[in-house]
Amino acid sequence: DNGYKVYLGARLGGELGAGAQIVPPADAGIEAAIRAVGPLAQVPLGPAGQVLGDDLVASYVDRAAAVVTPDGPRDLKVAYTPLHGVGAAVLTAAFARAGFPVPGVVPDQAEPDPAFPTVGFPNPEEPGAVDRLVALADATGADLAIANDPDADRCAVVVRDGSGREDGQGWRMLRGDEVGALLADHLMRRGVTGLYATTIVSSSLLRAMCAARGLPYDETLTGFKWIVRAGAGAHPLVFGYEEALGYCVAPGHVRDKDGITAALTVAELAAELKARGRTLVDRLDELAAEFGVHHTDQLSVRVDDLRLIADAMARIRAATPTTLLGQPVTEARDLLPGADVVILRTAAARVVVRPSGTEPKLKAYLEVVEPVANGDVAAARDRARAAVAALRAEVAAALGV
Structure with missing residues (x-):
């Protein structure tokens, strides 16, 4: 049982939100309505609901x-x-x-x-x-x-x-991220045009693929309630994914992640x-040869005391690394107050740090991009794995975990 999910209709959600999960301010409105309900015995009951059939x-x-x-x-x-x-x-x-x-x-x-x-x-x-x-x-x-x-x-x-x-x-x-790249590439090769989207913690490979093929791209905060609203309606969404095994291959069919399609x-x-x-x-190797090896991994730390997560986020904000893997940090973004997220980038690496939204965990999403020399994808993958292992150690030290 994962509780329940609320999806908006077109009247409340508009064109982008129709059939999508709620986002603010709808969530606050529902919460306020729940708080306003009196004792259950005094609540008037409506007619029985309709049970949908096969x-x-x-x-x-x-x-x-x-x-x-x-x-x-x-x-x-x-x-x-x-x-x-x-x-x-x-x-x-x-x-x-x-x-x-x-x-x-x-x-x-x-x-x-x-x-x-x-x-x-x-x-x-x-x-x-x-x-x-x-x-x-x-x-x-x-x-x-x-x-x-x-x-x-x-x-x-x-x-x-x-x-x-x-x-x-x-x-x-x-x-x-590998499945997301394969699915996006497959749709592109089928001639599916429109907006391709993922999240700020997913691999940058989709961005590179869209840039090379002249297709619009967007990235959002984590969660399909944001992915299906990507692009603010400038282009119709045709594919979205997040690295946690969620894929939306047909937004006209289901405006959410869907494991069957x-x-x-x-x-x-x-x-x-x-x-x-x-x-x-084989197809992953071909994509790596074209766009470089995009190797992703996570540093995930479960805590018993949530203050440890707040301390780690404060630490990386107060002493933001200026180099990663010996390369200068070219971008350091703090998404507060909108989101408790810190993003660091170098020419060949990216780190996104945030608290988990569902568990007592601190998460750092790591990515290294390693060029493929002389067609040797295997060697590039080995270098990328070693680089991500080193990056994990550097990020753990910066967070104090």
Whole structure:
């Protein structure tokens, strides 16, 4: 149970806010109305609400399947888990409706179960959460493995990647920034024009792709309530993502992150690449060769005392680093009072520091951009990983954590 979400209609939300999550001042208005309610026994009750039927799900499946192009390659074997959530029935129906083979589902994670008995924490990003998915993918010879979180609005993609292993096998979960770049590139190659957007903590690769291809770009604060309002209406939003595995591939269909349509679009791309003897990892390498390796990572510190987060933010504001990785800081931005965020940039690195909005954590989002020399993407990735590790240490010291 993640509480409830409130979405605006066109009358209150206007053109940009219609179908999107609320933002100020609507949230304050709702809070004030709740505070004004008297004792529950004295509140007049309205008529019973309407329970929506299965026709709503069928309509969603039809529109989700229409997100992918008809008659494209469909030869793709997918392993899938909803992590004890609600995604399995809808995702398998959408895949079948779009003409894909129905994914194999992890049997003991297929049905909704609020106890989440087979995982420590039902977040696909958590260590061990997709172990059963990978086992199923291995056992069935799947081309690709996909996980939704329990409410199916996020999508994790796990690919075969045997780098560093003698048997050439193995799996790894793609970072949200990697999937975001793949999806954006796929839509661009399909000729989808309009605004592409992400958040201030996501990779700068999308910005570089849009600049090279002459497409409008915007970035927002974290959260899809802001992403779907990107660009202030100057251009229609056609794609948005955030690094935490959230993707909006069809804003005309769902003005929020949606793990089902994201999974379908990933499958479409993977099937097209497979038909040409290539993989998602190959396409990532091609993007790296064109735009450089954009390696992202996080420094995340959980605290028991929230004052430690405030102290760390005060420390980096009072003694802002003037260099990172030996390069001068060319931009230092403090987003207060609008947002408790500090952004630092050099010619080849970026750091965004903020408190988590949902957990007692301090987060620093790290990015290093490493050029690819002589087509050697692997060497550039090695250099980028080493640079991010060094950057993590420098940022931890600056924050005092």
